[in-house]
Amino acid sequence: MKVLQQFPIKSVLVTGCNRGIGLELIKYFAEQNKEKNDQPVKVISSSIGLSSELNDLLSEHIFHVELNVTDTKSVSAAVQKVSDIVGNDGLNLLINNAAIMHDDKGVLDCSDQAMKETFDVNVTGPLSVRNFQIKSIHYHFSMKVLQKFLIKSVLVTGANRGIGLELVRYFVEQNKQHHEQPVKVISCSRRLSPELEDMLSEHVYHVGLEVTDNMSVQAAVKIVSDIVGADGLNLLINNAAIMQHGKGVLGCSDQEMKETLTVNVIGPHSVVNNFHPLLKLAAECNSDTPLSCARAAVFNISSELGSIQNTKNSFTTAYRVSKAALNMLTKCQASDFIKDGIICLSVHPGWVRTDLGGPRAPLSTKESVEDIMHMITHCTEEHNGMYVRKNLVSEPY
Ligand SMILES: NC(=O)c1ccc[n+]([C@@H]2O[C@H](COP(=O)([O-])OP(=O)(O)OC[C@H]3O[C@@H](n4cnc5c(N)ncnc54)[C@H](OP(=O)(O)O)[C@@H]3O)[C@@H](O)[C@H]2O)c1
Numbered sequence: 389m390k391v392l393q394q395f396p397i398k399s400v401l402v403t404g405c406n407r408g409i410g411l412e413l414i415k416y417f418a419e420q421n422k423e424k425n426d427q428p429v430k431v432i433s434s435s436i437g438l439s440s441e442l443n444d445l446l447s448e449h450i451f452h453v454e455l456n457v458t459d460t461k462s463v464s465a466a467v468q469k470v471s472d473i474v475g476n477d478g479l480n481l482l483i484n485n486a487a488i489m490h491d492d493k494g495v496l497d498c499s500d501q502a503m504k505e506t507f508d509v510n511v512t513g514p515l516s517v518r519n520f521q522i523k524s525i526h527y528h529f530s531m532k533v534l535q536k537f538l539i540k541s542v543l544v545t546g547a548n549r550g551i552g553l554e555l556v557r558y559f560v561e562q563n564k565q566h567h568e569q570p571v572k573v574i575s576c577s578r579r580l581s582p583e584l585e586d587m588l589s590e591h592v593y594h595v596g597l598e599v600t601d602n603m604s605v606q607a608a609v610k611i612v613s614d615i616v617g618a619d620g621l622n623l624l625i626n627n628a629a630i631m632q633h634g635k636g637v638l639g640c641s642d643q644e645m646k647e648t649l650t651v652n653v654i655g656p657h658s659v660v661n662n663f664h665p666l667l668k669l670a671a672e673c674n675s676d677t678p679l680s681c682a683r684a685a686v687f688n689i690s691s692e693l694g695s696i697q698n699t700k701n702s703f704t705t706a707y708r709v710s711k712a713a714l715n716m717l718t719k720c721q722a723s724d725f726i727k728d729g730i731i732c733l734s735v736h737p738g739w740v741r742t743d744l745g746g747p748r749a750p751l752s753t754k755e756s757v758e759d760i761m762h763m764i765t766h767c768t769e770e771h772n773g774m775y776v777r778k779n780l781v782s783e784p785y
Contacts, residue, residue, distance in 0.1 A: 512642050550740070660686055738778060
């Protein structure tokens with residue numbers, strides 16, 4: 389309350405107040421209002437429905453507003469009510485407390501649906517609640533090593549252009565130089581570009597893959613299973629992603645947030661879970677090989693824009709959020725899959741001249757892919773779960 393007195397907070401809105409921490413926050417403010425009844429804080433509790441505990445707390449200065457953070461109509465209606473309550477003073481403090489946590493037992497147990505629902509409530513919800521911008525709200529808120537390590541197969545998503553296409557080109561060139569021991573290169577994309585089509589050959593396959601469509605992912609697993617056979621899949625590179633150019637938090641629509649999380653997080657989650665048996669098979673076949681990409685590995689192509697610590701502005705909010713989430717997903721995968729002999733890394737490929745990176749980027753796709761290949765051929769057990777850039781240098785979360 390010292391802080392409340394020092395900076396007179398006139399109003400506070402808390403989401404998810406029916407129970408738990410949200411309810412306790414309302415109790416706290418209610419107690420403070422009793423002690424300092426000359427300067428009461430307008431406490432606006434919000435939740436879906438009203439619990440009896442919360443109902444008991446309502447009073448002259450403690451309000452309740454119905455609010456489902458995943459429902460834009462509900463958010464708009466709540467903004468109107470809160471606006472009426474706070475009037476010209478606006479809202480001082482918004483506490484985004486509402487959240488859910490599914491009780492899954494690890495990455496393989498976490499369904500795409502659970503991931504979607506969790507993002508809807510825990511990420512898109514708080515973003516949607518930004519609509520509470522009532523007046524005074526401020527949101528202070530090389531192939532040598534490939535031979536040595538014997539990578540037999542690699543799968544690249546988003547392979548029809550950009551970094552993904554260059555990764556395929558790299559492996560194709562290596563196969564030309566080392567034709568006695570070709571790598572099975574499985575390029576996946578939802579469309580086949582002429583450049584990718586030109587590269588298809590005996591050892592370079594194309595599999596249609598829309599990472600957001602579970603049926604497409606499952607169909608791809610069947611085809612890849614036939615391609616790799618009993619050797620399994622050594623290396624899965626989750627490269628496909630989107631970045632829309634929303635301008636900051638307020639410029640980022642719920643739709644943009646949803647689409648970006650769906651492609652950049654749920655996509656890699658679904659792809660890895662579905663391809664896990666093939667990765668595990670490769671790890672078992674190479675059980676005498678040290679943990680590495682030659683045994684079994686997942687490379688999640690992340691971005692430095694996903695570093696929370698290094699974030700100085702909100703440009704491309706949804707993309708930043710998605711890559712930060714991808715980094716956490718990588719940690720979870722690393723923790724769950726190490727026992728299966730699979731290592732997982734989050735990799736920043738540098739700022740690269742592609743459709744996504746734009747023409748001003750300093751790196752060509754060739755330079756970026758050389759850096760990625762160095763990481764592929766040098767990562768070991770000690771890099772499992774890490775978020776890295778060129779030369780496997782650790783990137784701050
Ligand atoms: N370029 C950079 O500066 C930079 C920097 C940091 C990180 N990255 C990361 O590097 C990776 C590759 O980026 P890039 O620059 O090469 O991007 P890009 O040129 O825009 O290519 C993106 C690729 O992702 C595919 N894709 C998008 N949505 C998909 C979906 N739903 N299902 C299947 N494929 C889908 C695209 O296929 P379509 O052609 O069908 O759309 C395309 O092949 C991304 O993960 C990106 O976040 C890039």
